[in-house]
Amino acid sequence: xxxxxxxxxxxxxxxxxxxxxxxxxxxxxxxxxxxxxxxxxxxxxxxxxxxxxxxxxxxxxxxxxxxxxxxxxxxxxxxxxxxxxxxxxxxxxxxxxxxxxxxxxxxxxxxxxxxxxxxxxxxxxxxxxxxxxxxxxxxxxxxxxxxxxxxxxxxxxxxxxxxxxxxxxxxxxxxxxxxxxxxxxxxxxxxxxxxxxxxxxxxxxxxxxxxxxxxxxxxxxxxxxxxxxxxxxxxxxxxxxxxxxxxxxxxxxxxxxxxxxxxxxxxxxxxxxxxxxxxxxxxxxxxxxxxxxxxxxxxxxxxxxxxxxxxxxxxxxxxxxxxxxxxxxxxxxxxxxxxxxxxxxxxxxxxxxxxxxxxxxxxxxxxxxxxxxxxxxxxxxxxxxxxxxxxx
Amino acid sequence: xxxxxxxxxxxxxxxxxxxxxxxxxxxxxxxxxxxxxxxxxxxxxxxxxxxxxxxxxxxxxxxxxxxxxxxxxxxxxxxxxxxxxxxxxxxxxxxxxxxxxxxxxxxxxxxxxxxxxxxxxxxxxxxxxxxxxxxxxxxxxxxxxxxxxxxxxxx
Numbered sequence: 001x002x003x004x005x006x007x008x009x010x011x012x013x014x015x016x017x018x019x020x021x022x023x024x025x026x027x028x029x030x031x032x033x034x035x036x037x038x039x040x041x042x043x044x045x046x047x048x049x050x051x052x053x054x055x056x057x058x059x060x061x062x063x064x065x066x067x068x069x070x071x072x073x074x075x076x077x078x079x080x081x082x083x084x085x086x087x088x089x090x091x092x093x094x095x096x097x098x099x100x101x102x103x104x105x106x107x108x109x110x111x112x113x114x115x116x117x118x119x120x121x122x123x124x125x126x127x128x129x130x131x132x133x134x135x136x137x138x139x140x141x142x143x144x145x146x147x148x149x150x151x152x153x154x155x156x157x158x159x160x161x162x163x164x165x166x167x168x169x170x171x172x173x174x175x176x177x178x179x180x181x182x183x184x185x186x187x188x189x190x191x192x193x194x195x196x197x198x199x200x201x202x203x204x205x206x207x208x209x210x211x212x213x214x215x216x217x218x219x220x221x222x223x224x225x226x227x228x229x230x231x232x233x234x235x236x237x238x239x240x241x242x243x244x245x246x247x248x249x250x251x252x253x254x255x256x257x258x259x260x261x262x263x264x265x266x267x268x269x270x271x272x273x274x275x276x277x278x279x280x281x282x283x284x285x286x287x288x289x290x291x292x293x294x295x296x297x298x299x300x301x302x303x304x305x306x307x308x309x310x311x312x313x314x315x316x317x318x319x320x321x322x323x324x325x326x327x328x329x330x331x332x333x334x335x336x337x338x339x340x341x342x343x344x345x346x347x348x349x350x351x352x353x354x355x356x357x358x359x360x361x362x363x364x365x366x367x368x369x370x371x372x373x374x375x376x377x378x379x380x381x382x383x384x385x386x387x388x389x390x391x392x
Numbered sequence: 393x394x395x396x397x398x399x400x401x402x403x404x405x406x407x408x409x410x411x412x413x414x415x416x417x418x419x420x421x422x423x424x425x426x427x428x429x430x431x432x433x434x435x436x437x438x439x440x441x442x443x444x445x446x447x448x449x450x451x452x453x454x455x456x457x458x459x460x461x462x463x464x465x466x467x468x469x470x471x472x473x474x475x476x477x478x479x480x481x482x483x484x485x486x487x488x489x490x491x492x493x494x495x496x497x498x499x500x501x502x503x504x505x506x507x508x509x510x511x512x513x514x515x516x517x518x519x520x521x522x523x524x525x526x527x528x529x530x531x532x533x534x535x536x537x538x539x540x541x542x543x544x545x546x547x
Contacts, residue, residue, distance in 0.1 A: 075475035075514040114515045116528040155457035172417030174456040233477040233518035240519045
């Protein structure tokens with residue numbers, strides 16, 4: 001449920017006003033506009049969207065692709081579920097604008113398998129747009145722009161939310177992340193230039209096109225322009241999806257959702273940051289605490305070691321297994337948390353665990369492995385009062 | 393979108409791929425999983441032959457994705473989410489209630505092959521925790537008291 005609408009994504013917009021505006025522009029002007037808007041990706045990584053689109057647009061290839069990452073798998077994230085079910089037209093419109101900008105012919109919506117129920121409604125939007133000639137051959141009567149979209153379902157693999165693993169999955173392989181460089185913008189789906197963007201990012205694009213850069217830059221901060229959808233859950237009175245301006249503080253969020261007696265807030269899911277309540281002056285923004293949207297509130301009754309254990313069990317299950325730091329490191333950290341819980345962890349061993357964590361953060365092949373130790377490291381540092389080290 | 397059809401062959405339904413295109417392997421396997429409740433060895437072989445790849449390539453994909461299985465599941469697969477918000481809201485009690493009512497443990501299938509019980513990660517229903525899936529259906533705000541009613545809908 002949408003608990004709070006905001007001034008951007010959930011604001012009023014005439015259907016397809018953004019697309020119609022885009023089609024009247026030169027591709028190069030459109031690319032400049034997206035770049036100048038300073039829009040950054042809304043999936044969590046925050047890469048500048050205009051830069052990504054520019055790189056794909058200038059890559060030398062006859063065939064290019066647009067992919068919508070609807071694999072929403074980060075624990076505590078459910079904001080794309082709302083966009084997929086209540087605003088499907090908006091993100092499809094964003095995909096068509098992206099296709100026009102980079103000159104792509106084919107698009108995929110990679111929809112997580114858990115959201116199979118939503119396929120019918122998205123298919124209906126695609127059919128409606130084809131009937132209105134806003135998708136398919138000669139879009140907007142342009143003889144040089146034809147673009148169509150296919151929905152592909154995931155099959156229960158969190159790592160397929162990582163863009164190169166997603167592409168591997170689309171190509172019929174195990175969802176194992178690739179080495180980068182090269183990046184999808186020049187070597188993506190079947191080796192062709194591909195833009196992969198989050199559902200929410202595609203939803204913002206039509207608003208920017210229809211209402212302009214100046215309007216968009218009213219919201220947020222200098223480095224994090226615009227608003228962010230947060231999916232807030234856990235120990236609070238009003239869990240749900242909220243649209244908030246970047247720069248909002250953790251304290252303001254806790255007040256907004258009716259959270260009492262808070263001990264910590266996990267922002268960014270299992271791969272995010274564990275913020276103790278003492279740091280609730282900090283802001284949600286790319287320059288402070290970044291997030292794809294997941295916010296999980298924990299009250300004073302919760303055991304933070306249980307929280308760390310939950311996340312590490314998750315990563316153990318979801319690790320693709322290709323690279324040693326992640327495949328071997330995650331189970332070691334999980335065992336480490338269990339030793340801390342039992343009181344059988346020595347201070348020397350804890351040092352080893354933190355050293356292993358650093359190795360994983362530096363040497364893992366993809367973001368899953370690199371961020372898997374984060375919660376463990378911050379919980380061990382910020383909640384020393386919840387465990388006792390042994391000397392034996 | 394379809395990538396082929398099931399045809400009768402020696403009294404069994406076998407998947408005939410429309411094209412020799414490895415890229416659609418995952419959707420093809422999803423269709424076979426839906427039809428049979430798992431991916432039998434010989435279907436892996438048959439798909440591999442049609443796509444011009446080694447059967448181990450198909451096996452590699454089946455074993456990677458948690459919604460694709462080599463072992464036949466029950467008609468209805470119950471997946472209880474154990475992501476943090478669900479754990480905080482009491483998913484453990486929901487699991488125990490299912491285990492008691494179905495007389496199986498997590499990972500097992502009932503004798504009448506009707507229900508399989510599994511744990512899963514986040515299913516995007518954290519605002520309605522504890523949440524579960526029964527096949528494609530997402531059910532939120534589940535309490536142990538609701539288990540009877542939930543299972544009853546599948547009789």
